[in-house]
Amino acid sequence: MPAKHLEAxxxxxxxxxxxxxxxxxxxxxxxxxxxxxxEAEAKDPEVILxxxxxxxxxxxxxxxxxxxxxxxxxxxxxxxxAYGLSDHYVEIFNITRLSDFMGIYPDEKSAVQKATVS
Amino acid sequence: MTAPKSSGQKGGNRPWGTSLAELSIPSEPGNERWxxxxxxxxxxxLDLPPGRLEKLKTAVAEATMxxxxxxxxxxxxxxxKIQVWLLKECLLVRIVDRGGEPLPSSDLESPDLxxxxxxxxxxxxxxxxxxxxxxDEIRVSGNPDHHTVELVLRLKxxxxxx
Numbered sequence: 495m496p497a498k499h500l501e502a503x504x505x506x507x508x509x510x511x512x513x514x515x516x517x518x519x520x521x522x523x524x525x526x527x528x529x530x531x532x533e534a535e536a537k538d539p540e541v542i543l544x545x546x547x548x549x550x551x552x553x554x555x556x557x558x559x560x561x562x563x564x565x566x567x568x569x570x571x572x573x574x575x576a577y578g579l580s581d582h583y584v585e586i587f588n589i590t591r592l593s594d595f596m597g598i599y600p601d602e603k604s605a606v607q608k609a610t611v612s
Numbered sequence: 613m614t615a616p617k618s619s620g621q622k623g624g625n626r627p628w629g630t631s632l633a634e635l636s637i638p639s640e641p642g643n644e645r646w647x648x649x650x651x652x653x654x655x656x657x658l659d660l661p662p663g664r665l666e667k668l669k670t671a672v673a674e675a676t677m678x679x680x681x682x683x684x685x686x687x688x689x690x691x692x693k694i695q696v697w698l699l700k701e702c703l704l705v706r707i708v709d710r711g712g713e714p715l716p717s718s719d720l721e722s723p724d725l726x727x728x729x730x731x732x733x734x735x736x737x738x739x740x741x742x743x744x745x746x747x748d749e750i751r752v753s754g755n756p757d758h759h760t761v762e763l764v765l766r767l768k769x770x771x772x773x774x
Contacts, residue, residue, distance in 0.1 A: 497642045521641060551645060554674055554738035561728050561735040568729055582666040589745045590738065591725045 497522065498550075502530035510541040510609045512602070516548035519556030531563050535572065541609040542567060545602065547578030557590055564595055573597070577605040629699040637676060637692040639684035639709075644676040647694060651705060654696045658703065658767070668705070668765055671746035674739045675707045675761045683709025683759050702748070705763040711754055 500523030501516045511534035517523065534542050544560075546552075552560075567574035575597035579587065587593045599605035624631040633654035637647050648669040660668065676692055684690040690710050697704040723741055727733040743750055749764035 497645065518645070553644065553670075553677060554742055555677075555736065557738045557742075558735040561725070565729045565731065565735070580666075582663065582670070585663075586670070586742065589742070590723070595725070595729065 499523065500526045500549075502526050504530055504533045506537060506539070507602075507606055509539070510543050510606055511535070511537065511539040512543045512545055514545045514548065518551040518553075519549055519559060520551070520553045521555045523556065524559055527559050527563065531566065535566075535570065539572070541573045541575060543602070543605050543609065544574065544576040545578050546576055546580075546583065549578075549583075550580075552583055552586070557586070557592070560592065564592065568595075573609070575599060575605055575609065577601055629697045629704070632696040632698055633694070634696075635694040637680070637694060638688040639680035639686050639690050639692060640688045641680070641686060643680065644673040647676040647692070648673040651694065651696055655698075655703060658698070660765075664765065667746040668703070668763070671743045671750075671763050672705055672707070674743045674746075675705075675763060678739050679707050679709035679759070679761070682713040683711055685712045702767055703765040705765075707761045707763070709759050711757055711759045 498517040500519060503514050505512050505514065513530045513534050515527075515530075519527070531542070544563075564574050573596075576587070577599040578601065579598065584593075584598060587596075587598055597605070597608060599608060633650065635647060635650055637643050651672045652665060652669050655665070655668070672694070676694065679692040680686055684692060693708040695704075695706040695708075697706070723737050724733060728735050743761075743763070747763045748766045749762075751760075751762040751764070753760050753762075
């Protein structure tokens with residue numbers, strides 16, 4: 495099975511920056527993910543949303559990368575949230591307690607809505 | 613990337629169970645994804661609930677990654693061997709490496725996320741924790757020549773039948 499390396503793009507919606515992710519979140523994705531996060535925070539948004547709709551694999555190294563982003567967000571008093579995770583990865587975010595520190599939403603509409611009213 | 617391969621010994625019967633697959637995985641980053649998909653294919657006939665299957669896949673991927681990285685130091689010519697066995701009441705996935713580093717412990721404390729977020733711990737270190745939470749039992753054994761990690765998924769009455 496050929497690896498589907500991570501691609502990421504950044505867009506801005508009301509009150510938030512969205513990072514659209516496509517591919518696998520593993521060690522190969524570190525540079526891409528960190529660069530996209532830096533681009534997203536450049537406009538100093540209150541909230542950064544990670545869109546996982548295009549992600550079909552996250553391994554433990556990928557979890558570590560997300561922990562690093564969450565640490566960066568907390569250090570700059572920014573909220574980091576996620577949407578579009580499959581049920582399996584929602585459970586992994588619960589098991590790892592990532593969901594205690596970042597909002598987890600089913601879709602962009604609910605994530606943006608929550609981001610703009612909080 | 614070196615092509616992984618199956619040994620073609622699927623379906624062998626032993627007194628203790630039935631072999632569903634034997635795989636040989638070159639120790640290269642990313643090959644754990646191939647391993648987990650091959651194991652998923654091997655157990656397809658068992659009709660595991662989707663949630664159980666996803667957990668098994670994650671456990672296999674993480675254990676294979678540990679074996680490639682810590683056991684075989686990501687040397688492509690040193691393969692990770694994977695056997696999938698259907699036993700009377702459970703599924704057993706055995707993952708064997710060449711034991712380059714000390715035996716991985718299955719008794720590690722849960723990662724401290726707050727410490728990781730505050731920079732007091734490395735963000736890494738989730739692999740064994742994930743494995744333990746994905747399967748019903750994990751057994752780790754070995755000697756200076758190899759490590760063996762066995763993942764056990766009970767087919768009835770497991771922790772999560774979803």
